[in-house]
């Protein structure tokens with residue numbers, strides 16, 4: 001599906017599961033206080049702008065007996081209400097998988113990951129959710145054979161921006177390069193779906209809608225908007241896809257301003273959409 005140009009959003013919807021291996025009380029507090037509200041607010045915005053997004057959810061959020069509930073406040077680990085609301089949203093939203101319990105795929109053996117898939121499948125089917133798309137925990141791409149075995153057709157991979165290449169060599173420099181990359185109002189990459197091993201489709205991301213926290217505050221809203229706007233224009237020109245991604249936690253700081261910035265991007269997409277130049281797709285629409 002190379003034609004026409006498209007815009008796509010994928011969201012890693014995980015409460016505190018993304019940090020379950022290094023729990024910070026500060027983060028848990030934010031999750032309890034804000035995560036549900038942010039998800040609901042995002043849905044309101046998507047309805048207002050008629051935008052369908054892909055929500056990659058951690059299936060343990062549907063399990064009222066999941067292993068983290070007794071470790072800290074249960075609402076940081078279990079919240080079927082969010083998933084229910086996504087499922088029944090006025091504007092269609094795709095539900096995708098972000099695994100059962102967010103294990104780091106690089107650190108676990110195939111047996112463990114296979115069991116994680118089985119648990120996720122159990123909770124998805126119990127809740128009548130049909131999954132085609134997958135987002136790897138921590139974007140650690142591994143075990144494509146297991147994705148295929150468990151009926152997944154497409155997955156997200158990370159964009160190969162300059163800063164990641166630098167990061168591979170030197171973490172401090174990588175952080176700096178990330179900052180530089182995000183600070184400069186230059187276009188993010190556009191992407192297109194590719195068929196890969198095990199009969200899967202891979203779609204890279206274009207841009208992370210970055211948090212407004214600590215050193216990242218240096219990155220101006222102007223620069224982020226500019227990157228997105230130019231990315232959308234580039235997608236139209238190249239007839240490719242501009243793929244934005246984030247976690248609800250990317251809205252934990254400067255929440256209202258982050259919503260305004262997201263709305264500004266969606267308003268620009270809609271302007272182009274009105275002229276028939278771009279469509280808005282969920283991840284499953286890219287399956288080859």
Ligand SMILES: [Zn+2]
Pocket residue numbers: 012014018098102136137138
């Ligand atoms: Zn995650």
